Amino acid sequence: MTPGLAQRPSPGDAQPAEQRDSDPTPGGPPGAAARPAGAGGAADSALGLRFDDPVLEVRSLSLWYGRSQALTDIALTIRRRKITAFIGPSGCGKSTLLRCFNRLNDLIDGVRVEGEIHFEGRSVHAHDVDVNALRKRIGMVFQKSNPFPKSIYDNVAYGPRIQGIRQRRRLDEIVEQALRGAALWGEVADRLEHSALGLSGGQQQRLCIARALAVEPEVILLDEPCSALDPIATARIEALMLELKERYTLVIVTHNMQQASRISDYTALLYLGSLVEYQETERLFINPASKQTEDYITGRFG
């Protein structure tokens, strides 16, 4: 087991988020976006909103796919039990940045990363990091719901079983709790043995969220989780995310600015692999510090 990474603090140890995190100072005045972000500490610019005691802290992060650079010198911190949205035009690096957090990019040939990401104060690239343990603590929900061709029950029990949990009663508890957590229990409680592939698109996406919850993550990454869903299913996932942030830290990639403004606490705008602005969501949409942000949110580019 990797020290520090695989061990999750017990809920009893945790201080309430609001006691742990001092209130962020909003970013600097308009124009501050041109300043480079410093590493760590309180908020220091519109570009790099910083928080004390961040869950995730990105410093000078650059990433290349082969010779093509996808991220350039990104610095930002992710705040505990909040929703942070990554927005920006297609291809600007949102998903790539998200995948850096739990090292999913490791699975892609030819990827090179420079800079650092700290999760709970520890580098995710440290030589002794157990990547499986990291991905358990930082779960992921993808754009296309991807249930296994198994029963609803077996989908949710999959992760816990891999962790060695075999006792049926314990698995029953975990499955119920995860499905309740994903606001799906009421719809599937009487058909847990049915195939997950028979669920609607929105239900499948909530099942994938339940599957992520079943291994008790601390952070949930969501890569355009609603892009294939109709407005009603989207609204349910958005309501669910607002519930989940009571217990988890959420980071969502979305191409939908309305969605970012509806549900996120903080928003980062990326463009061509660089961070343009990182700000409290309301402020970013109402009073952006950067002209580029203003142009993007008013539809002048992207």
Ligand code: ADP
């Ligand atoms: P976004 O999520 O903002 O649409 P991505 O992170 O998917 O952007 O992509 C950023 C850039 O990296 C794009 O130019 C894209 O073509 C490239 N890219 C993404 N994934 C890969 C990959 N697996 N191999 C090579 N290039 C990739």
